[in-house]
Amino acid sequence: MQGTGYFTHSACRRHEMGRGHPECPERLDAIDDRLLLTGVADALLQRQAPEAPLADLELAHDRMFVASIRGLSEQVAEEQLAGGPDHLQIDPDTAVNASTWSAALRSAGAAIAATDAVLAGEMENAFCAVRPPGHHACRRQAMGFCFFNNVAVAAKYALERHGLERVAIVDFDVHHGNGTEDIVAGDERILMVSFFQHPFYPYSGADQPAANLVNLPVPAYTRGTAVRELIDTHWMPRLEAFRPQMIFISAGFDAHREDDMGQLGLVEADYAWITRRIKDVAQRHAQGRIVSALEGGYHLDALARSVEAHIRVLADL
Numbered sequence: 001m002q003g004t005g006y007f008t009h010s011a012c013r014r015h016e017m018g019r020g021h022p023e024c025p026e027r028l029d030a031i032d033d034r035l036l037l038t039g040v041a042d043a044l045l046q047r048q049a050p051e052a053p054l055a056d057l058e059l060a061h062d063r064m065f066v067a068s069i070r071g072l073s074e075q076v077a078e079e080q081l082a083g084g085p086d087h088l089q090i091d092p093d094t095a096v097n098a099s100t101w102s103a104a105l106r107s108a109g110a111a112i113a114a115t116d117a118v119l120a121g122e123m124e125n126a127f128c129a130v131r132p133p134g135h136h137a138c139r140r141q142a143m144g145f146c147f148f149n150n151v152a153v154a155a156k157y158a159l160e161r162h163g164l165e166r167v168a169i170v171d172f173d174v175h176h177g178n179g180t181e182d183i184v185a186g187d188e189r190i191l192m193v194s195f196f197q198h199p200f201y202p203y204s205g206a207d208q209p210a211a212n213l214v215n216l217p218v219p220a221y222t223r224g225t226a227v228r229e230l231i232d233t234h235w236m237p238r239l240e241a242f243r244p245q246m247i248f249i250s251a252g253f254d255a256h257r258e259d260d261m262g263q264l265g266l267v268e269a270d271y272a273w274i275t276r277r278i279k280d281v282a283q284r285h286a287q288g289r290i291v292s293a294l295e296g297g298y299h300l301d302a303l304a305r306s307v308e309a310h311i312r313v314l315a316d317l
């Protein structure tokens, strides 16, 4: 079992939340361009993301909520035919357009298909270059640019459909993954470890609500060296003791120093270091099995460089 998969789909570029929105299709273009330019793309197993089956989305989400996202997306498409607006705001940060439903299905479908491919031994690990992102999506609520929780869906899928007993979720986005926490808190088959800027959107996570969560709130202007120490002190012993059979990564790159969405000071070398730590755990306990899915990262150049650094470690390049 070797090689790194790269799952994406053109539908992920057709979801848009309005002119100037930071969670924009150009994010995926920047990543693709960088991977092509550097030759990294040539070393990856390129795969088209399928649409997630509804029954699998419903492992993490309420059925009526899933139907409501479809309904809103269809409503925008219908109203556009009569001259209506091209997107519909569902909160101040998050909007649906006519392509949101299909993009969200491909996003979650990428994480599911990557899970299948890794567990089938077709590849050692995989990165999903997808949008919309997922880690703010709760069981019954879309928020913070997220609709379906791609990583939580895939983690539940690995447990329920593949019969794994223990999986870990690692979230290194600058924001707290409140949606993932909403879905996995109290599920002892899942260990979730994260750090995030605090106090900061979505203003949750500092209160350690369940024993299967390792939440590390860090103040603004924390540098990568300090984050690395926290990871070695707090994540690693828990991950080692848990012995996950597979690891999922909520790979947000908005803790980068150049990313104005947050105020943390990580750089490419920090993302490579964190990925190495995760990979070490995966190789000791999980036959190397990792599925990583894109979350945040809004400075296009810093995002592309950071994803490259992340993938180079995953793929041993």
Ligand SMILES: [Zn+2]
Pocket: 173, 174, 175, 252, 254, 295, 296, 297
């Ligand atoms: Zn974020």
